[in-house]
Amino acid sequence: MKNKSYWLFELHTDGSANYQTCFSNRFADDKVASETKSHIVLSDGIVLNKAELRKDNPYGRTLSDYYLHCYDEPESIKHLIGPFTVVVYSKEKHDGIAFGNQTGDASVFYGYNKESGTLYLSNNFNAVFDKCRPCSVSERAAHYLLTYGFIVDDSTVADGIYRLQAGKLLRFGPDGVKVEQYHRFNFHDKIEITLDEAIERVDILFRKAVKRCFDKDLEYGYDQHLADMSAGLDSRMTNVVARDLGYTNIVNISYSQSGSDEQKTAQQVSLKLGNPLYHRSLDDATFLYDMKETIREEYGVAYAHGFTGGRQFLRLIDFDKFGLEHTGQIGDVVLSQFFLKTIPYQGIEYKRMSDVLPQRFPLKTEDFHTNEEFAFYTRAFQGALSTHYIRAHYTYAVSPFLDPELLEFCASLPDEIRASHRLYWNWIDRKYPAFGKIPSSRKRQYKGMGLERAVKLYSGKILYKTQRRARKICHGLGLTSQSVSRNDMNPYQYWYDTDERLRNFVATYWQENHHLLNGHEELEAECNILFGGSSAFDKLLCVSLLEMLKLYF
Numbered sequence: 001m002k003n004k005s006y007w008l009f010e011l012h013t014d015g016s017a018n019y020q021t022c023f024s025n026r027f028a029d030d031k032v033a034s035e036t037k038s039h040i041v042l043s044d045g046i047v048l049n050k051a052e053l054r055k056d057n058p059y060g061r062t063l064s065d066y067y068l069h070c071y072d073e074p075e076s077i078k079h080l081i082g083p084f085t086v087v088v089y090s091k092e093k094h095d096g097i098a099f100g101n102q103t104g105d106a107s108v109f110y111g112y113n114k115e116s117g118t119l120y121l122s123n124n125f126n127a128v129f130d131k132c133r134p135c136s137v138s139e140r141a142a143h144y145l146l147t148y149g150f151i152v153d154d155s156t157v158a159d160g161i162y163r164l165q166a167g168k169l170l171r172f173g174p175d176g177v178k179v180e181q182y183h184r185f186n187f188h189d190k191i192e193i194t195l196d197e198a199i200e201r202v203d204i205l206f207r208k209a210v211k212r213c214f215d216k217d218l219e220y221g222y223d224q225h226l227a228d229m230s231a232g233l234d235s236r237m238t239n240v241v242a243r244d245l246g247y248t249n250i251v252n253i254s255y256s257q258s259g260s261d262e263q264k265t266a267q268q269v270s271l272k273l274g275n276p277l278y279h280r281s282l283d284d285a286t287f288l289y290d291m292k293e294t295i296r297e298e299y300g301v302a303y304a305h306g307f308t309g310g311r312q313f314l315r316l317i318d319f320d321k322f323g324l325e326h327t328g329q330i331g332d333v334v335l336s337q338f339f340l341k342t343i344p345y346q347g348i349e350y351k352r353m354s355d356v357l358p359q360r361f362p363l364k365t366e367d368f369h370t371n372e373e374f375a376f377y378t379r380a381f382q383g384a385l386s387t388h389y390i391r392a393h394y395t396y397a398v399s400p401f402l403d404p405e406l407l408e409f410c411a412s413l414p415d416e417i418r419a420s421h422r423l424y425w426n427w428i429d430r431k432y433p434a435f436g437k438i439p440s441s442r443k444r445q446y447k448g449m450g451l452e453r454a455v456k457l458y459s460g461k462i463l464y465k466t467q468r469r470a471r472k473i474c475h476g477l478g479l480t481s482q483s484v485s486r487n488d489m490n491p492y493q494y495w496y497d498t499d500e501r502l503r504n505f506v507a508t509y510w511q512e513n514h515h516l517l518n519g520h521e522e523l524e525a526e527c528n529i530l531f532g533g534s535s536a537f538d539k540l541l542c543v544s545l546l547e548m549l550k551l552y553f
Helices: 050-056 063-072 074-079 125-132 139-147 195-219 234-244 261-273 291-298 310-316 371-391 404-411 415-431 451-476 492-498 500-517 521-531 536-552
Strands: 006-011 017-022 032-035 039-045 084-090 095-099 109-112 119-122 161-163 168-173 176-181 224-228 250-256 277-281 322-326
Touching: 006 039, 006 084, 006 095, 006 125, 017 032, 017 039, 032 063, 039 063, 050 063, 063 074, 063 084, 063 095, 074 095, 109 125, 119 125, 119 168, 125 161, 139 521, 139 536, 195 224, 195 234, 195 322, 195 404, 195 415, 224 234, 234 250, 234 261, 234 322, 250 261, 250 310, 261 277, 291 310, 291 371, 291 536, 310 371, 492 500, 492 536, 500 521, 500 536, 521 536
Parallel strands: 224 250, 224 322, 250 277
Antiparallel strands: 006 017, 006 119, 032 039, 039 084, 084 095, 095 168, 109 119, 109 161, 168 176
16 A cells, blocks of 8 residues: 555543554645644645645644634635545643544544553554453444444444544533534535536636646645546546546546446547556456455445456556546435525435335434435445545545535535536536537437437437346346346446456355354344345445455454
């Protein structure tokens, strides 16, 4: 791992404090380990707008100075942009604050050692777990892993260890801890704006966000940029705008089934941009066997198979040559929406990875105003972005769609502008039309199109649904070896249906490790239901949970 980097802070009951750091030399000037007579300041990660803050900050020209200002005025935290984690402790007041970023892909974990009463904080869950053990499994977190595929609240797989969620800070001292909100994206108050005005504003903010990301590489002397490429629009537009802004030496990486539309489209976009593309075939599905390593690097916050071939690819890259990993993470929902219209929050049953089991741990209803807000703060920030913990072991991952200025603006747009990717496609057609003509896994809607194009797209959609249903029927009759297409980005069912070695591995793993559920009657009953079904994904959720129990408990 090129970026084994974290800080660990401990506070004792008498108010005394200790810390240790294990910092890599990547992006070293963005990390802080400072101790004075009055304060301790620790930070890891990067601040994409560091140069902007230095220029405009009256409180000092270093990040340490700015973090000390945040201790006095936590509202200032919201102006930081990037994947960062920070702890500031006052030796005089015997208290401190800790925080991660606004989108939760850089987080602080905290917990107590029950014997000594010592509070431990770190941006590395494993470091806190090692100090707080022995721990028991969190029934709540385990249940979320079986229903959502990730943990939707502030719990972790270890009972008594917690994760600071997006936009929250922890106040701590000898008397205990308190969680506060320093930033919250507003998805319910909408502005009055036309589509044309929204397109212009999005283009300005997106270009600004891309520049922040790619300039960070150049700041540290990395003249080669590493950027993901997929069949969707998000990584495509990150690359397109970066090229349009004049950044060269962009190397693209992708991973999917060989010969799939995912691979073909990624190749087509990279070729048009003039970027070299390196593709990792997932035909062997060997990443499915790497559960232990994946869970350890992802801290058990999500099921072990969500990153597919990404981790295997990152392990092969020479990060002496590359800076950040540039992605298009969650762009599809930032420029569009999870739902077609703003709906008041209706409960926890939305955007689950598996809906077989009834949900038995509801969240606080006052935490969310709308379903959209719920989906962003769970499915997007704690689900999709959970892979950033893995990526951070190799380099820091960034996405221009995570820029708080862009996200805040898009959240304020009326439903009729964002819904069904209306804004997204119109932005591309208006500003970057050549790249809207290349096929995408993100399909256009028919409204407002010419008749010929609308009929063509609609016919393709009907054909796809017909083929999918035919495959399931033929598989049920024993006429084919698989029930789904290998053409999906993550064809778990295809791999399971067609790979006897994988089926044997899953069955054997279940048989040999099922006993780890002993003493957890409800979890055991839930796993029996999931594993006994026909869904390969549900079976993988079960073995992923078993590996977490095996690894941590």
